[in-house]
Amino acid sequence: MTTTVQAVTRKQIDAEIRQALAAIYLAAYGDPSLPESQLDADNFVTSTIRRHSRRAGFRLILATTDGEASGYAYGFTGKRGQFWSDWLSGAAPADIVETWVGDHFELVDIVVDPKHRGQGIAGLLHDRLVEGLPQQKALLATTPDGGAAARLYGGRGWQVLVPEIDGAKALYGLDLADRTV
Ligand SMILES: CC(C)(COP(=O)(O)OP(=O)(O)OC[C@H]1O[C@@H](n2cnc3c(N)ncnc32)[C@H](O)[C@@H]1OP(=O)(O)O)[C@@H](O)C(=O)NCCC(=O)NCCS
Numbered sequence: 001m002t003t004t005v006q007a008v009t010r011k012q013i014d015a016e017i018r019q020a021l022a023a024i025y026l027a028a029y030g031d032p033s034l035p036e037s038q039l040d041a042d043n044f045v046t047s048t049i050r051r052h053s054r055r056a057g058f059r060l061i062l063a064t065t066d067g068e069a070s071g072y073a074y075g076f077t078g079k080r081g082q083f084w085s086d087w088l089s090g091a092a093p094a095d096i097v098e099t100w101v102g103d104h105f106e107l108v109d110i111v112v113d114p115k116h117r118g119q120g121i122a123g124l125l126h127d128r129l130v131e132g133l134p135q136q137k138a139l140l141a142t143t144p145d146g147g148a149a150a151r152l153y154g155g156r157g158w159q160v161l162v163p164e165i166d167g168a169k170a171l172y173g174l175d176l177a178d179r180t181v
Contacts, residue, residue, distance in 0.1 A: 003065040003121055005128045010053040010060075017062065018045040020069035027113045052076055052108065057135070059105075061128045063112070063121050071112035073125035077135060078106035088139075092162050092171060100161060100173050105133050107140040110152070122152050136177045144170040 008017060022041040030037025052058060057077030063070045078085045080102045089097050107129065112121045130138060142149045144160055145168075153172050157179075162171040 001066055001119060003063055003070060003116075003119070003124060005061050005063045005124050007128070008060045008062050010058055013049065013053060013060070018049070020062065021045050021049060021072055024069060024072055024111055024113050027115070028111045049074075055082075057105065059129060059133075061125050063116075063125050065116050065119075065121065069113075070116040071110070071121045071125055073107070073110040073122075073129045075105055075107040075129065075138075075140075078102070078104045078139065088165070088171070091165055096161050096171070096173075100137050100139060103135060103137075105130070105135040105138040105176070107138055110149075117148070122148065123156075126152060126156060130174065130176070133176055136175075138174040138176055140172050141166055141169045142172065143168050144172075 022045045025044045026032055026037055026041035030040055032038070049060075052074070053060070055076035056079075058074070059076070060072065060074040062072050078101070080086065080089070084106065085101055088101050092101070110122050110125050110129070112125070138158075139161075140153070140158070142153065144150050144163065153174075156174075158172040158174045160170045161173045165171040
């Protein structure tokens with residue numbers, strides 16, 4: 001199997017790319033037999049990605065495995081005044097907020113189609129997504145269990161800043177200023 005990753009700009013998100021993103025989202029988060037899952041995936045590409053792609057610092061990476069879209073990763077510059085930054089400012093301890101929140105790179109999601117998991121694709125997507133980022137800090141929230149997401153981020157320099165920020169999710173931070181690459 002051969003996987004390549006490529007950056008996709010906002011202007012390059014055409015019908016074909018929207019369809020690929022929706023298919024990965026549906027396979028990862030939905031039940032393809034349910035109409036509501038299809039609607040959810042459609043909403044992701046027609047509303048969420050459209051809105052997020054207008055934000056400063058938007059970066060989207062698409063993985064293709066043997067000619068088929070297999071995963072995506074994206075984020076943007078998080079700023080005070082946006083929903084998640086403002087929510088975090090109330091939910092995280094003040095010292096964490098002061099050091100980490102605002103003008104950070106907000107890693108929204110890394111998603112790999114279940115049929116392509118366990119082949120290092122998330123690692124490729126992650127490394128390309130954070131490569132050369134101009135921000136000093138990066139933030140994300142995910143479940144800190146022993147699963148793939150915790151392994152993925154834990155092995156790539158991310159630290160748990162707040163163990164329980166949103167139900168079972170932890171707030172993770174990556175100090176980009178500390179990078180050697
Ligand atoms: C998390 C996710 C992106 C991982 O995708 P993937 O392509 O299978 O991951 P990779 O093969 O690149 O593996 C990443 C790391 O997880 C480990 N891993 C993979 N599958 C695992 C599993 N089932 N259990 C535990 N660890 C696992 C790998 O060994 C690797 O660790 P390493 O970097 O120390 O070698 C994928 O499971 C997914 O799409 N999940 C749903 C969406 C999600 O939760 N995204 C993260 C939230 S931001």
